Amino acid sequence: MTYCVAMRLQEGLVFVSDSRTNAGVDHIAVFRKLYVFGLEGERILVLQSAGNLATSQAVVTLLRQRIQHETAGHLHSVKTMYDAADLIGQTLLEVTNKYKGQDADFSCSFLLGGQILGEDPKLYNIYPQGNFIAATQDTPYFQIGESKYGKPILDRALYFDTPIDKALRCALISFDSTIRSNLSVGTPLDLLVYQNHSFHVPQGRRLFDDDPYFNMIRSQWSEGLQQVLAQLPPPPSDYWQ
């Protein structure tokens, strides 16, 4: 499985992905699920994938090849983020259509976030069918993959105007909850933040199991939760006796 979250906030875009893939519990590997495209000063596009690994790798490879070998109709030539999302959706269908009719799940989903000069930053959730929806101020984040364990903290604490550093803590806690409850999601995590209108293609960072900051907030969060739980008043005596 996989877990990816992307946020489109007032200050910028935040992306975090895990890197565990599994075909059964005895076939576990590490694969990056966060891909960066862009031209410094002009466009930045960050893609995250969940689902069939052969499909997502094929889509990303075709997208990269076409940047190198085609003169138009690729991620470095499209004029808008909408066109970029559509191109990815169509490339996804091009790949999955090859394997149609076979009894296996070749599907995959993508999150695409970024900014192209002349537009505001955008974030899209691209479905296995190739169509997509955009994040709004009301719904500033998307998840793909094993999303349920990590959703409550986002629903409680993440808003469009949440500052990036707080949103990042929130994302890491969301990953902590998912990793604790589901074996198929695991470190290292790939993390990338884009500051709106910077048109700077960031390096991103990979967090390993022994990352001191991640481990510190994981344990502080866990202790904090225990304390909040312990401080909740006990149920009234007629409540359950």
Added chain:
Amino acid sequence: MTYCVAMRLQEGLVFVSDSRTNAGVDHIAVFRKLYVFGLEGERILVLQSAGNLATSQAVVTLLRQRIQHETAGHLHSVKTMYDAADLIGQTLLEVTNKYKGQDADFSCSFLLGGQILGEDPKLYNIYPQGNFIAATQDTPYFQIGESKYGKPILDRALYFDTPIDKALRCALISFDSTIRSNLSVGTPLDLLVYQNHSFHVPQGRRLFDDDPYFNMIRSQWSEGLQQVLAQLPPPPSDYWQ
């Protein structure tokens, strides 16, 4: 959908169920999913259901009818909780086998907890296939239905030796997380606590939306989480810039 959780703890058994059923988002209703069987002083059996409502109602009705009309092979005659779980599993198959071969999902799962004189308290998770597993000290709780949103808090805070009043708070927080993130799970909640070796069939309690205690801990929990999150140290500056 549905969300039910049951816990088998050192002090007793804790059961909480929601009561929302839906066949599409425009067909929502309230149905109890927690059923109590028992003979004061001799046995207590608590059943929770998730899945096809026609199936679970049929199973519960057959179980009740047979207590009234049969002399043996029913929930008030079986000698052990294992036999009770097996009886429920077989009754479930009896019902679903009637509808076999049709293209619809008739399946349903049950949690069964309780105690019969001469045995320790038990908790079983009965699968749609009719077989079942028992809770242990290592794994003191089961969930059925929409279980993922509410799992992280249980994984962090619930142990076999957790006192009942704390376990109950933990269960209610687990429901709060689920209700916030998934429309198909809703109040009222049915709540029941059995104190081990009491052989007392408890009344249970129904918590409505305006329950003052539930609302108090929901808001205290939410505020507490926000505070813990705000107090986490911000990421190091080289972490994402």
